Amino acid sequence: MTPASNLSQILSSERIVVLEARHKRQALEALIESLSGAEEVKDREELSKGIFYREELMSTGIGMGIAVPHVRLASIDRPVMCVGICRSPILDYGSLDNKPVSLIFMIAAGKNQHAEYLRLLSSISAKVKQSEVRDAILTAPDVETAYRILTENGS
Amino acid sequence: MSKRPIESLQKTDHNVETVEFDVLFILGVSISCGLAGAWFFQRLRIPQVVGYIVIGLIVGQSGFGLIDHATAAKLQPFTLFALGIIGFLVGGELRSESFRKYARQFMAILLGEGLGAFFLVGTGSALIMYFAFHNFTIALASGIVFGAIASATDPASTVDVLWENRSYGVLTTSLTAIVALDDALAMTLYGLGTGLAEILTGQSGSIGKEVGKVVLSLGGAVLLGILCAMVLWVLLRKIHQPEKSLAFAVGIILLLISVSAYLDLDVILASMTLGCVLVNTSPRRSADLFKIMRSFSIPIYVLFFVLAGARLGLGQMPGWLWMIVLLYVFGRGIGKIAGTWIGARCTHSEPVVQRYLGLGLFAQGGVAIGLSIVATHHLQDIEITPGLALADTIVSGVAATTLILQLTGPALVKLSVKLAGEAGRNITIDDVIDSWTVADVMDPQPMLIQEHEPVSRAIETFISNDPFLYPVVDREGKMAGVLTFEGLQNILLDQDSWAWLVASDVMTTAKDKARASLPLREAIEQMREVNIDEMPIVNDEDQDRPVGILNLGRVRKQLDNELIQRRQSTPVKAQKTDKSK
Structure with missing residues (x-):
């Protein structure tokens, strides 16, 4: 299998959500809801706990308007991702650069997928740190276009 | 005592079955009873080898006669095999570094103790023979042969006592080297002695011829041993499983024994050369082989000594022969102690060697019996009085002295290493490992990484510290990974x-961990199984709480230091409970 950095394998267009939420908690809950619909996620509660526990350790707002909430769970056997495009930037995310967050990439992987998981986090952050990719996603007319941008560029 | 050979209990119309039954029954009885005897004697703090021999005496010709002459003869190939294995293991104890370091001392002590025993026993027995029979030639001939045989020391029982008492040190090294080498000296003296005895008694013989024979026998044995060692060396490079290398080694030893027997070479010297060359040319590869061979040799040792005891038949010995026996035993002892002292003193050997080495050289065994039997071929036509052959006198006399010396010799070897303070010092890495738990060697103050620490800080920890593994803990101090x-x-x-990213994102699950109270051996095996060098150690009660890190490199260093310390200090039993690092 190719590395999980090949985003088309872990992301589908249905998992790209346009978020109405204005606060971090609401946004994360909406994304948890979306991600728990994926067949890879067997336990919604575990996912929710894991995501919020990780946020307690340190915010996953990595700067430049991007957040990458992520978790490894025993019940997951394959990495899976969903994307939240915020209509209004979230001010209370607590990012490293203190800037509001507009794009959220929520990732869940299996406990034993250590290497794959880290490579995935690394490749997503590298990709969306390119301003043209970021802008293209944020200005995409629909989720299909956003999906295409995410999966075709440097995957 | 009534003698009832086992054959009399068997049907004789099925010869083959009877022979097999005999041999198997005797082997079984010998090993079981020998081990029981050894256990009993060990309780009395007497070396186990004495137990084997006493059992042999009880079941053999001097006792119940369960093993008679014919049966003992049937088992002769087994005795040769045992000699080969014993020789191989004794050779494995002879490391070149000891030889290089102590070569001059060994030679001086060897000549001192060998010639000391030769002259004292030779002179004494010649005098008694002269007073008994007033025949100078016969007296001189028997003196020379008795003296030559007296110079030999039994390597098998001596080394067995050294192993049993786990002795280690300069006296042990010297003792091993001397008992391994003095058979060659005994054979040389014997060759010269019998040649001279034949000339003196008017039989056809020449010293030159006898010396030639001895040189051929000894030189041929050394060459054969070297050749076999080369073959085994090549095989050991290709075979890595100790069980397979054991099978090849046994095969080669059997070939060596049969060739030695066929060419009339000295079996024990050939097998000693094989062991000695192998341990010095391939010390690492051969270490496992010697270890496994030692375990394999235990029943062989037992059988060898039980059979040796069984063969000792004292029969009806005249008074003057008992006098020779007594004088032989005392003269040989004094000769060995005094000769050793002189040789050791002249070469400025360690005081323990000067004082106690001679005591350890009393055991007499296979070589002496063997030489006395060979003497029956050389001296069969010489009669002391009509009907009494010199050869029979020598065989009976040597059998009686061997019995006494096999019963007392091992105890004196034990006394010698005890007096020298070397008993219990042969501690191996395995002994140290077995005496420790993980808590004794772990790093008790492991550096912990909090699960919320940014990876940048964790990487700094890696850069500025030695370990390659850190427990990641949550806010309650429990190990998260x-x-x-x-x-x-x-x-x-x-x-x-x-x-x-935080530590929690990049940590892995701690699949392999161990409790602090786990025996160190189990922890090392666990780590080797999964091929890791470091492992987190957790609290015995709360197995989520990390209390240390076990690092194999650190463990190795501590084991080496402890080994040196224990070998230099008190015996192993006292150290077993000492957990100091």
Whole structure:
């Protein structure tokens, strides 16, 4: 299998959500809801706990308007991702650069997928740190276009 | 005592079955009873080898006669095999570094103790023979042969006592080397002695011829041993399983024994050469082989000594022969002690060697019996009085002295290493490992990484400290996972992520961990099984709480230091409970 950095394998267009939420908690809950619909996620509660526990350790707002909430769970056997495009930037995310967050990439992987998981986090952050990719996603007319941008560029 | 050979209990119309039954029954009885005897004697603090011999005496010709002459003869190939294995193991104790260091001392002591015993026993027995029969030639001939035989020391029982008492030190090294070498000296003296005795008694013989024979027998044995060692050396390079190398080694030893027997070479010297060359040319590869061979040799040792005891038949010995026996035993002892002292003193050997080495050279065994039997071929036509052959006198006399010396010799070997303070010092790494738990060698103050620590800080910890593994703990101090250098590899190049990833993101599950009270051996085996060098150690009661790190490199260093310390200090039993590092 190719590395999980090949985003088309872990992301589908249905998992790209346009978020109405204005606060971090609401946004994360909406994304948890979306991600728990994926067949890879067997336990919604575990996912929710894991995501919020990780946020307690340190915010996953990595700067430049991007957040990458992520978790490894025993019940997951394959990495899976969903994307939240915020209509209004979230001010209370607590990012490293203190800037509001507009794009959220929520990732869940299996406990034993250590290497794959880290490579995935690394490749997503590298990709969306390119301003043209970021802008293209944020200005995409629909989720299909956003999906295409995410999966075709440097995957 | 009534003698009832086992054959009399068997049907004789099925010869083959009877023979097999005899041999198997005797082997079974010998090993079982021998071990029981050894256990009993060990309780009395008497070396186990004495137990084997006493059992042999009880079941053999001097006792119940269960093993008679014919049966003992049937088992002769087995005795040769045992000699080969014993020789191989004794040779394995002779490391060249000891020889290089102590070569001059060994030679001086060897000549001192060998010639000391030769002259004292030779002179004494010649005098008694002269007073008994007033025949100078016969007296001189028997003196020379008795003297030559007296110079030999039994390596098998001596080394067995050294192993049993786990002795280690300069006296042990010297003792092993001397008992291994003095058979060659005994054979040389014997060759010269019998040649001279034949000339003196008017039989056809020449010293030159006898010396030639001895040189051929000894030189041929050494050459054969070297040749076999080369073959085994090549095989050991190709075979890595100790069980297979044991099978090959046994095969080669059997070939060596049969060739030695066929060419009339000295079996024990050939097998000693094989062991000695192998241990010095391939010390690492052969270590496992010697270890496994030692375990394999235990029943062989037992059988060898039980059969040796069984063969000792004293029969009806005249008074003057008992006098020779007594004088032989005392003269040989004094000769060995005094000769050793002189040789050791002249070469400025360690005081323990000067004082106690001679005591350890009393045991007499296979070589002496063997030489006395060979004497029956050389001296069969010489009669002391009509009907009494010199050869029979020598065989009976040597059998009686062997019995006394095999019963007292091992105890004196034990006394010698005890007096020298070397008993219990042969401690191996395995002994130290077995005496320790994980808590004794772990790093008790492991550096912990909090699960919320940014990876950038965790990487700094890796850079500024030695370990390659750190327990990651949550806010309650419970182990959430471990951070390893290997686990960090995937993000090492992505320095941007170091700021927003935390230790919890990059840690791995601590699949392999151990309790602090776990025996060290089990922990090492666990780590080897999964091929890791470091492992987190957890509290015995709360197995989520990390209390240390076990690092194999650190363990190795501590084991080496402890081994040196224990070998230099008190015996192993006292150290077993000492957990100091």
